[in-house]
Amino acid sequence: HSTPMKLLKSYARAKNNAEGLKIINDLVSRRHNPEDAVSWNCVIDVLIRAKCHFSALRLYQRMMQVGRQPDSYTLSILVDGFTKAGEVDMAFRLLEILPQKGASPHVVTYTTLIDTLGKAGKISAALKLFQDMKSIGCDPNAHTYSVLINVLGLEGRWEEARGMFREMKNRNSINPDVHVHNSLMHVLGRAGEIDLAYVLFKEMKGKTLRPNVSTYNILVYALGKVGKVSDACEVFEDMKKKGVVPD
């Protein structure tokens, strides 16, 4: 609960790596360890965002040395950081090791991995992780389906993306949000399936989901792509009338 640690937490939340690193350097030079798990995680998060992956790993080891257990956050932060840095092998090693130290994988851990692997073109690895998480009883959420729809769409697999959306709707624990609707609309629009995309748009409004700027950008693009210019203009006017602002 020291003042520098409070500052570091707010820098971590604001993703202000430069200021965060200054504080970390200061704490390190005074041989001052974070106290609670949240503080350790914030330090590790700032180091990861600053691309100091191996410093982050050393901090994790130090955390263990002083008898502090890593948690799901620690695991997600490290796995996401190493995967995005292209260190996929290390990410999978952490995914094996940390659970033995008390850090269980969480839906966030899997979702970030699926996202990054899929965007790197490793779609079958991503789909396998999706099966893995379900088989250990880790329930996917709307974020998970959104990233799956995006990566399937990148491969042109829009029918499977639709299948994912349906699977999500069949889980009554999930409330499909604006993002996941946008993801599928974008995939359908790029595939030229404008009618299906438009149905989705109407579904959104029927569910009292508020279309955002991305929704309108996606729809205008999709309509333009199939030459429905006047429809595109209409949608654009609708957006202005609703006063949609960036969120």
Next chain:
RNA sequence: AUGAGCUACGA
């Protein structure tokens, strides 16, 4: 109190 997903535009 700390972690993940959509479009465009930037860099």
